Amino acid sequence: MSDGKVLETRFNGLREAQPALPVEWYLDPGHHDREMREIWQRHWVYLCRADSLPAPGSFRSFTVAGRDIFAVRTEDGAIAAYFNACRHRGSTLCTEAQGNFARRLIVCPYHQWAYGLDGRLRATGPMRKLEGFDRADHGLVPVATAEWGGFVFANLAGRDAPPFMETHGAELDYIARWPLAELVTGHSYRKTLDCNWKIFWENYNECLHCPNIHPELCDLVPIYGRAIMARRDDPDWEASADDATPRVAGTLREGAETWSMDGAAQGILPGLTEEDRAAGQRYATILPSVFIAAHVDYVRAVRIAPLTAETMELSAEWLFHPATLAQPGFDLARITDFGTLVMEQDGAACELNQRGLRSATFGHGVLMQEEYEVFLFQEWIREALGQARLGEKAAPRASRRAARE
Ligand code: FES
Ligand SMILES: [Fe+2]
Structure with a gap:
């Protein structure tokens, strides 16, 4: 060549x-915030080894670029990650560094909204049904994830994240x-x-x-x-x-x-x-x-x-x-x-x-x-x-x- x-x-x-x-x-803290927004919230960031999430429901929480997120092993054995904020009024969902979600449900410690490992809202605790509210619109906000060689990466840009291998494949080769x-x-x-x-x-x-x-x-x-x-x-x-x-x-x-x-x-x-x-x-x-x-x-x-x-x-x-x-x-x-x-x-x-x-x-x-x-x-x-x-x-x-x- x-x-x-x-x-x-x-x-x-x-x-x-x-x-x-x-x-x-x-x-400068102001410049630091800019780097968090423009670099760390837009690039693939290494989280953990995949084997540290051994079974469906296993989770680990992280702070990436000032935002709390958690990664979880889903029912189908994949790894998903979400922003650690309840869609009701924003409470932190996951308060532990790592563990396993009981009954494979992510339950908000504030008013008990409960989400599946796929991020879908399953139950709204003691709240009654209300006109104009559809559970399907209030699932957890996903963080993009990629797994390579047993390494788990996350990208806070979610759906706007560039494909992981397109960005890093040549280096990982x-x-x-x-x-x-x-x-x-x-x-x-x-x-x-x-x-x-x-x-x-x-x-x-x-x-x-x-x-x-x-x-x-x-x-x-x-x-x-x-x-x-x-x-x-x-x-x-x-x-x-x-x-x-x-x-x-x-x-x-x-x-x-x-x-x-x-x-x-x-x-x-x-x-x-x-x-x-x-x-x-x-x-x-x-x-x-x-x-x-x-x-x-x-x-x-x-x-x-x-x-x-x-x-x-x-x-x-x-x-x-x-x-x-x-x-x-x-x-x-x-x-x-x-x-x-x-x-x-x-x-x-x-x-x-x-x-x-x-x-x-x-x-x-x-x-x-x-x-x-x-x-x-x-x-x-x-x-x-x-x-x-x-x-x-x-x-x-x-x-x-x-x-x-
Ligand atoms: S903030 Fe989570 S249920 Fe209210
Ligand atoms: Fe050195």
């Missing part, structure tokens, strides 16, 4: 320094060989960070901080120790195009198989190619809410949820094949300690960044050569907010994925 040829010869980095997003976009739907959660992590949600994504999108912030990770993934993420991040990469050493190719250090405290894997997931196994890590980024890091023996999903302009919730789930968890001598901590260490290091750096922004007297920061992915993320933000993009000249790559291949 000619496209592939073009990408092969491309250097990833920015050609010119670029202005970063305005400082006030990380601080990158980890499609992993047996994701079969995996179960072996460990999870949750923390509130004192930073704007965009700060976390910007940090994710560069490795300039790696040598300083992540010494253990740089030991495992030697190219990160060069403050870059991929072979073509080096302007002189063509001179070492055939060099397969980890420092250049971006693979794990000699002898290491996965992201764990000692680099050793504990069982290899079925279905992976030789290339998948050699890569050490593959990422799928589903903006704005989750990235999925796939390794040979497990997968880690990292969820980002904004709380206020200056706070966010970071959570992570480590997913394993049931056979891996059942192995005699399986050492979960050897894996989860490593990811937790890296996330704690990133979280601390993000909070440092946010704290400094409060004292920033300049209008915006600046993006350097290696920050091409940060630039692309910020262009995505500008576009989602209906602002003019800075343009292609600074970062001529066709796709985010190309950089990590």
Whole structure:
């Protein structure tokens, strides 16, 4: 493919320094509300693993972009989601974080209107029949849902939501060989960070901080120790195009198989190619809410949820094949300690960044050569907010994925 040829010869980095997003976009509550409306209420947002809703009537509640919703397993085994507001006078319906609706009815705690799992209004409590009122007009307002690889996503735009795979299919293709739907959660992590949600994504999108912030990770993934993420991040990469050493190719250090405290894997997931196994890590980024890091023996999903302009919730789930968890001598901590260490290091750096922004007297920061992915993320933000993009000249790559291949 000619496209592939073009990408092969491309250097990833920015050609010119670029202005970063305005400082006030990380601080101003009014701007934050705008991002909630224009980004978070219009994009697909990761909610939870499908197996955390095991049976008809199982539910979990969430707050997405300031709105309460709940997801529920319906009678036919599908997953539906609704805004958590009763159609009578608007009371919260579901007051628990998770559970199972008794008798498969969603009953309002205020005046006992009752809805089926399909969202239809079934009963109006003690209220008498009234002219001009039709139950069929007062069902729960649906939130769009999509399920892929055992991950459940929601889109508050409901019927106006773009098809999930149209938006994210190409990115998910990158980890499609992993047996994701079969995996179960072996460990999870949750923390509130004192930073704007965009700060976390910007940090994710560069490795300039790696040598300083992540010494253990740089030991495992030697190219990160060069403050870059991929072979073509080096302007002189063509001179070492055939060099397969980890420092250049971006693979794990000699002898290491996965992201764990000692680099050793504990069982290899079925279905992976030789290339998948050699890569050490593959990422799928589903903006704005989750990235999925796939390794040979497990997968880690990292969820980002904004709380206020200056706070966010970071959570992570480590997913394993049931056979891996059942192995005699399986050492979960050897894996989860490593990811937790890296996330704690990133979280601390993000909070440092946010704290400094409060004292920033300049209008915006600046993006350097290696920050091409940060630039692309910020262009995505500008576009989602209906602002003019800075343009292609600074970062001529066709796709985010190309950089990590
Ligand atoms: S608000 Fe729910 S029944 Fe009245
Ligand atoms: Fe990092």
